[in-house]
Amino acid sequence: xxxxITPPNSKRSRLRLGxxxxxxxxxxxAVTVIGCVRKxxxxxxxxxxxxxxxWPLLTEVGVVEVKEYPQYREAVVTKNDGAGSDEKxxxxxxxxxxxxxxxxxxxxxxxxxxxxxxDSQVMTSxxxxxxxxxxxxxxTDGQVVVREIAxxxxxxxxxxxxxxxxxxQRGLTIVKEWIAANPQWRADGTPRxxxxxxxxxxxxxxxxxxxxxxxxxxxxxxx
Numbered sequence: 769x770x771x772x773i774t775p776p777n778s779k780r781s782r783l784r785l786g787x788x789x790x791x792x793x794x795x796x797x798a799v800t801v802i803g804c805v806r807k808x809x810x811x812x813x814x815x816x817x818x819x820x821x822x823w824p825l826l827t828e829v830g831v832v833e834v835k836e837y838p839q840y841r842e843a844v845v846t847k848n849d850g851a852g853s854d855e856k857x858x859x860x861x862x863x864x865x866x867x868x869x870x871x872x873x874x875x876x877x878x879x880x881x882x883x884x885x886x887d888s889q890v891m892t893s894x895x896x897x898x899x900x901x902x903x904x905x906x907x908t909d910g911q912v913v914v915r916e917i918a919x920x921x922x923x924x925x926x927x928x929x930x931x932x933x934x935x936x937q938r939g940l941t942i943v944k945e946w947i948a949a950n951p952q953w954r955a956d957g958t959p960r961x962x963x964x965x966x967x968x969x970x971x972x973x974x975x976x977x978x979x980x981x982x983x984x985x986x987x988x989x990x991x
Contacts (some may be wrong), residue, residue, distance in 0.1 A: 811866040813975040814965050817877040827977050829926040843867055843914045844895035860894040867912045873904055876938045878962035885958050922979040930971040931963040939978025957981035
């Protein structure tokens, strides 16, 4: 009977090869992650898509600041079925992604989620922001409405974590407490949640901003 015996050196070679391949893959992933890390003001975040032109610096996590936003263009899907963000995010995101794909419009960051003024547990719309005000065409595309957003002032706080109702409520509480402590500012519209990262980023690394539109009740507002 002939018996084939694999030389020990061959097994060690395969192990070394597997280790090398694993190391190369890990190194490649690390380089990719590091390459996405950007700094905006005091915020370090994963930059996965371009921001709209003229976008202000990102807000530090846990800190409230008042920010001026320029005019920008967005594609928005609105639903008023009373569902929370977890149930609505997937279908709305899919509708918007199909819109930009078929119209050859580049993906940008952040994704905008607006919540009801009457019930902050209810997400009412989702929007993809366009890179410039000349991108795309204003009007209706099925369920999607492409519209211009006028310049506006927001009280904003940076948050880390998943893009869900819990994270939004945490940030909204911080902003509302800040507004209550700064009576020269008054809430003036629908709150929103900006998500700057894709599902590929681990939840505890994700960065977002929770914002409330505000107006100043005095002639001179603090910086």
